[in-house]
Amino acid sequence: MTTRTRFAPSPTGHVHIGNMRAAVFNWLYARHTGGQFLLRVEDTDRERSTPEAIKTLLEAMDWLGLNYDETPLYQSTRMNVHLAAAEQLLASGHAYKEDKGGTGQGECIIFKMPGTDIEFTDLVKGTLRKSAADMADFVLVRSNGTPVFHLANVLDDIEQKITQVIRGDDHVENTFRHIAMYKALGAPVPQFAHLPMIVNAQGKPYSKRDGDAFVGDFQTKGFFADALFNYLALLGWSPGDEREVMTRDEMIAAFDLSTVRSSPAQMDLRKLLWMNGEYVRAMRPVEFATMCREELRTIRLEIGENAAAIFALMQERIKIRTDIIPAMTFFCTDDYEYDEKAVEKKLSKPEIFQTLEKIAGILEGLQPFDAETVNKALHDFVEQGGLKFGDVMPPLRIAVSGQQSGPDLAPVLAILGKDDVLARIRKTIARFS
RNA sequence: GACCCCUUCGUUCAGCGGUUAGGACUCUAGGUUUUCAUCCUAGCAACACGGGUUCGAUUCCCGUAGGGGUCGCCA
Known part of the structure; x- marks a missing residue:
């Protein structure tokens, strides 16, 4: 089957x-x-x-x-069927009418539980049993003439010939009632699986x-x-x-x-985020590029001629689509924002601006301006000056990107290009020194 | 209150009578002779409790506690 x-x-x-x-x-x-x-x-x-x-x-x-x-089944189209079934249950003695006195609500139709214990094997929870004494009759049709959930739900499952009802844990109690209804209606009882x-x-x-x-x-x-x-x-x-x-x-x-x-x-949203990052990394480069372009376009940014290099650099760092704009904006425009904390932390000492000035001077003389050359120049600068990388690189990164973290700096500088890098360093010095 | 269900690291998923109780996420430390949100390595961290059954219980049974669901006119 x-x-x-x-x-x-x-x-x-x-x-x-x-x-x-x-x-x-x-x-x-x-x-x-x-x-x-x-x-x-x-x-x-x-x-x-x-x-x-x-x-x-x-x-x-x-x-x-x-x-x-x-085609999806719209339950609202089936009210007549539901009501007819209630009449059938009435006729077969499985339901009765009751006028709950005093409330002024009028007569409703109530399903009569069979008075026997009910047991079923839940596909995830195993055997579940309920004794007759613990199950009460329940309303099928409201006094205003509309069917309740139990009636509509069961009839539609019958209509759709559902063989496995897989639903939330909160329905286990309903299942005993539903099984009684299937039987009263002479319909085959489906299997049930209740999810936590x-x-x-x-x-x-x-x-x-x-x-x-x-x-x-x-x-x-x-x-x-x-x-x-x-x-x-x-x-x-x-x-x-x-x-x-x-x-x-x-x-x-x-x-x-x-x-x-x-x-x-x-x-666990953190694990979801991690997993999403796994999917980003698994994307084909073209897909990743398209996603980035579309995302950047929402704030009217276009990525320049070094797009391929930028995407290659960023794909493993992006975990979620909404990371794209904050992480990549500085590649697209000189008008990037500075991370205030980063500036405060790394661009507060006056001597750092002298260092940046020196770096600008060195970079200016570089030929060619590719990642390898830039990398070597920066290393030489640090070593010869008896400096620490940790004191030099972060400020430089902030200067050119506004951020304290990002991809390898040398390729980033190479992608931005000499003129742009120099302009950004000088802009930063002018602004914060 | 009654009935039913659930209970392994902070989270998640394994384990289904004998394991150093495992993986993943997070976190921490180191590494990748620079940042880092990537990568590598290492580490922290759990069987709710009490009784049984058994040579032996995380694993089976019974309780307790805690959590959750449902309880005639929501779905």
Whole structure:
């Protein structure tokens, strides 16, 4: 039997990271088993389910590469079916109407639990059991005539012929009810897999309040979809060996629900950043160049003729797209900003300006002005003057780039060119001495 | 409160009766005879606690503690 999994979010404008990881696991499982991955939009909450919210959801799916099979099912189109099923359950004695007196809410339809214990084998948590005494009847149709989540969710899973329901841990209690419903409806019961929650930095489950946990935010922060996907896949799961940076195909091949952990996991942004850096380094030079050019263009900067050399120098140092502008601006313009702390720390002593003056003099006479020659000249200067590299190089770097860290200085100087370097050194001296 | 779930380094993933308890991220120290956000090497750092079972428990069982989830008209 071919497997069919689904991602069934309610489009509230933002999909948070825990939900998206559920989507990732559903996708991986479907792809691993050669089955289908379906999307269902649970848009019955009319107030929150706006067209924009749905658009945001679809864009997030697309961005992460979570391609789905078949046309998405919009739950709101199925209300009649849901209601009809409630009537059927009523007719078959699996549900009853009740007018909860005193509240003035009117009559609702309530599902009658079978009165027997229910047990199922969760694909990640193992056997789970609940005794009849611990399960109460529950509302299927509100007194205002609308179906509740349980009814809609189960019926749509039946409609979409879902074989594995892979969802968050917070649904385990619902599962007992859902199983009772499948049986009452005469439908085959799917398998269930409950994923542990992803918790925030405080160790608490992500909530709407954790504004930094939306998928779109990772995109705007400059993370790559592939890196985020890779990181998310590793939250609660591992291939069983020590691989971490993996291609999608590798993840698909190795994925299995039985090796998913059942304890909650916390996101570590630092590791995500590291992983993103791994993806940057793995980029083809052309891709990296294109990304840099596009990013710099957003602040109307164009990279000069030494672009290739600059990209080669920077690719291993950039960890995330948003690093590009701060790290590369000085290559594109003389109008770079000085890191105040760096200036304070390294350009405070008066004698440093004399040193810079001397360096400028030496560099001026250099021919050719390539990295090797520059490097040698700087070394000679330090040695002959009985100076320390640490006292000379950092100020020079700040002078030409405004920053206290960056790639090897000699190639940087060579790329900037003699005239530019001299101008920058003199500008710096004039400004801070 | 009731029911259910979870518990290995700061984080994450291994380990599934006998291991010097491993990898990764972070951090620290050294190195790459200059910076450094890269790279290399080394290092710090964990089995929540208490009982069992067993020749032997991180591993199996039972408790305790802590955390989380759910509890008839949210999804």
